[in-house]
Amino acid sequence: MKSLQLLSFLLLSCVIVSANTYGEKKKVQVSKENLRTGWCDCGLKALESQSEHTRTKKHQKNSETRFRLYTDTTEGDCQIFLNQLETLEKCSFNSSLPLVMIVHGWSVDGILEGWIWKMAAALKAHHKPLNVIVADWLTLARQHYPIAVQNTRHVGQEIAEFLEWLEESIQFSRSNAHLIGYSLGAHVSGFAGSFISGTKKIGRITGLDPAGPLFEGMSPTDRLSPDDADFVDAIHTFTKQHMGLSVGIKQPVAHFDFYPNGGTFQPGCHILHVYNHIAQFGITGITQAVKCSHERSVHLFIDSLLHKNKQITAYWCNDINTFNKGLCLSCRKNRCNTLGYNIREERLPKSRQLFLKTRAHMPFKVxxxxxxxxxxxxxxxxxxxxxxxxxxxxxxxxxxxxxxxxxxxxxxxxxxxxxxxxxxxxxxxxxxxxxxxxxxxxxxxxxxxxxxxxxxxxxxxxxxxxxxxxxxxxxxxxxxxxxxxxxxxxxxxxxxxxxxxxxxxxxxxxx
Incomplete structure (x- = not known):
């Protein structure tokens, strides 16, 4: 219990230490009601409602988001610059192939995490040829959490502009784009889908344990939602709440929302080791403590790419307690679906929550x-x-x-x-x-x-x-x-x- 209290305290510290985008420090008042709902005043500016999602095109040569095309050469990636067609040719971007864009989340150390390259390699090794791009927004993600939250809209706008540029310059259809966003990156992907102009939508968005603080309970225009793409799926792996906060968002945000092992916590992850992580890594040890369950969503998705003969099935159910009684194992009328890359894409009028069990390690299928x-x-x-x-x-x-x-x-x-x-x-x-x-x-x-x-x-x-x-x-x-x-x-x-x-x-x- 003490470990959970410490975890929540550190999360709250990350949330309520705030400054505005231009460095002006701002004092934040947090009430008991704020703590109960997981909301604080610093989020008001970060998440101002933009239901109309209008924006002004930035007349700048380079965007703050770096678009790195993954290659299987020794260089590893090749940067594509917005509005510079020669970089598309230099990086061998193939407009006839689908595009998968990986969008990372909040960063503590300013370094792209290892899972990003594992996922990129797994995507490239898939039987279907793909363009794989890593959307690197580290300079905007390595901020106090509320500032990083505020920056998600800006990054989403830049990704939308990048896709529009591909469409205008080389006739690449946005319907062939699949954004995979982890944590804050899930909401970045959602904003990209809502900011993109025109009536056509991005093909697919996958949210991997979308971030909870400052997003839980918000309107669909202020977070990832089913309206952001033709098809949206999400995997929730760390929604355990304490003092009104959870690392991952608990509410449904997609057409299909998957809750492995109930979504609160994952087998093989030991939150009680938080003290050891802090002793070893200092204050950044909080990322190590929450990483296991939060990042499990990433590895479940990678697992779906690596183990094609062990695809994981999930089942529609009201809650985990009913599922644990075995009462929800029906596949009639699309009541079940495949978790991960090979999901059956189907737009539904209402979000559908699916439950499943997994092992503690890869391959996760049971x-x-x-x-x-x-x-x-x-x-x-x-x-x-x-x-x-x-x-x-x-x-x-x-x-x-x-x-x-x-x-x-x-x-x-x-x-x-x-x-x-x-x-x-x-x-x-x-x-x-x-x-x-x-x-x-x-x-x-x-x-x-x-x-x-x-x-x-x-x-x-x-x-x-x-x-x-x-x-x-x-x-x-x-x-x-x-x-x-x-x-x-x-x-x-x-x-x-x-x-x-x-x-x-x-x-x-x-x-």
Missing amino acids: YHYQFRIHIINEIQGKPIDPTFTMSLIGTKEDAKNLHIPLVEGITGNKTYSFLITLDADIGDIIMIKFKWEGTPVWENIWDTVQTIIPWTKGTHRPGLIVKALRVKAGETQQKMTFCSQSIDNVHLHPSQEKTFVRCEDRYQREN
Whole structure:
């Protein structure tokens, strides 16, 4: 908890230390309401509403944003200068190929981060030839956070002017442009889409964990929104809020908004190590502390380029709690989509939130399964809270000793639903081994309870009756039913394991 408080304090410090663009220092007052909403007075000027998005063309030779065409030569990149056609030829820009532009975010050290070149290389290695440009706005990004926020509009304007120039000079269509913006760069991309003149829009914008402070709760004209391109997608990976602030924006900002692992935090990232990061890197250690979950959005996108045979599927759901029950694994009526570069592009009238689980490292793909188990508790009285494990035998491999995440006690006659994810593709499930974990002590207590509480169901020992297991595989949409291998003995007691095999589902057949 102390680590989270320190993180929030440092984030607030970044947000409320302000000066205007021309160096004039400005005192900022922050109220309790400001803290609660994650908003401060310094953001008022930075995010003045510009719903009409009018602008004046700057009559300057060079823009402050450097457009660096990525090449696979030893030089690495070649700079294209706005309004200088000879640089397009020098850098071998191919107007017949699509353009992907990578837009970085806020900078602490003024250096382009390593992930940028990893993404550029992954894009160039893709089977489809591309022009890949890095929009370098470091001079405007390496400022106090509110000033960098204020500069996002200016950078967005310069990117819009760059695309307009390509269109006017070499007939490159803006619909063939794809902007990939990380953190503040996501909103820069949104402003570029809203600033560009004419009725035609940029083809696609991808927001990688769009920045939260000074953008959360703002109107669509003051942040990335679905109106900024023909198609907009976003990946939210660090929306955990504390004191009203989160590093990444939580609200939907796209046609499809992906929330891996709920979007708040990512597996393998340890925010409690913030003290170690600060001790090692000083105040800049805050970037190291938040980097893992915040930057996970970047690596999920790179993963979609590098592992074409392991594309990640996400599913439309109301919230992560419902998703964790396995209730949202449907792909009917476009309820699922592919995360990353190979997404199915579809404009929707309303933002659609999709959820998924991932591993802690690349490749991040897991396989989602919904399990529905019908259990009858023959013991009258209070609900019992047993621990169950399950082993799945598949046609390719097995998955053993999987913990079953039941969130409520076993009562009466009820069906329980939950989500299980597997790191590997085990093929078709052909058998399930279902075990009630328990010790001899547990079993003795169970026997004692049974001697106290009478039953009238014949001579068998009362316990739990597990009638059927119904399974749905998210990735294949296959539905399966499993019945007890032993028809005569369907009772389950502590320390016992029952085997279930594929069977015909009477209810499914009737439907």
